[in-house]
Amino acid sequence: MKNHKYGAKADDILLFTHVVEAGSFSKVAEEMELSNSVVSKRIARLEQALNAQLLYRSTRKLSLTDAGIVLYQKSRQAKLAIQEAEDAVTGYGDKIRGNIKITMPVVSARFILNDTISKFCASYPDVSVELSAENRCVDIIKEGFDLAIRTAHLEDSSLIARRLIDSQWIICASPKYITEHGTPEHPEDLSDHDCLVYKYEGAGLDHWALKRGQEDLQIHVKGTITGNELEALKQAALNGLGVAYLPRVLIHEDLLSGRLISVMDEHVGKRLGIYAVYPRTRLPDLRIKLLVEFIREAFVSKKEYFY
Structure with a gap:
């Protein structure tokens, strides 16, 4: 050429x-x-x-x-x-317009954000939202996203994050499983149980974050079912197939109904922040600020589901 x-x-x-x-x-x-x-x-x-x-x-x-x-x-x-x-110019007028490309975990999208985004678009009809719900850690700069909702320990210094809420995780099992296999009470007891292991991109080894008093533990677990879909692991737990370590938001109703029972509460060591994340390469404009605030209010309105 x-x-x-x-x-x-x-x-x-x-x-x-x-x-x-x-x-x-x-x-x-x-x-x-x-x-x-x-x-x-x-x-x-x-x-x-x-x-x-x-x-x-x-x-x-x-x-x-x-x-x-x-x-x-x-x-x-x-x-x-x-x-x-x-x-900067149109912001002085009455109209908020443009497109927002957003990525978020599947659980968040199903539970709270699909409805929230629908209400946001209804409130601002000149704003369009392109939503991608997936569990992989998206490179938001390379793939062109304006905003990401992430549940994680954030380490990427190229991103700016606003904490929205905390997500408490729960170790749980069905009454059927507990009746047949007993209740694990201490971290070491998990070696005698069938654990339903959540594996996702970049997750590394099969370890659960636990604690004993002030001591943080990483306990190796194993089981017959491993997967990258939390909903599938929840269903396996409901069917009595093992002990699961799941976010409270996913199993809140099941805990209230008794379909699942929390165990080892004093040893649970997994509590992750849920963040709104955007690249340092851009300042959040009014559209993104409004959407983030919509999302934050939606999380806070149902905080009992998260911790």
Whole structure:
């Protein structure tokens, strides 16, 4: 490819950013009222100007080359800066508008946030929300998310976080399991029990965070069922298949009804913060601040489910 005489055009770079986020030329063409051929030609013009291939094109999907990844990370920041400049002006008016791309854990989405986001969009009809519910730890900068809800011990210094609420975890089992296998009372007792192990991306070894007095413990556990879906482990516990270590929010109703019984309460050592997280590369605009506040109020209104 030859370098374009005048370099890459800014509007072509922004168009490229839209294509990456939409995942197809046709979607962008429809949104921007352009033809597919015009979008394709402008991306080709950008690649020629930069002397680099940015996208791999197939009949099913688009994927980024290494050069495309670098450009997207930078161009998205430029797009956000433009959006923030617009927000600085439109914020003086009555309208709150724009799109928010958000990721969150499945449990949070099912229990509280789906309804919260629906109410938020009803309150601000000119704001759209693109929601992704998944348990993996998403790279929100690389994948272009504006906001993430995370239940974790946060260590990433490239992210800014606002604590929303704490999530207490509970060791539990069904009455059937306890009748057949007895009640574990001490951390060491777990070696004699079938534990339902939650394994997720980056989780490492099968250890449960427990405590004895002021001492923090990491107890190795094992069992016949291991999975990355908390709802499935909860169902296994309800069916009497083992001892589970689950967030209270997931089993609150089951504890009240007696379908599950908490055990070893004095040894539970897992209490995680739930955070609203966004990249340091952008300041949270009014839309994101309003959504975060909606989410925080939703959590606090049901705090008895969490701890």
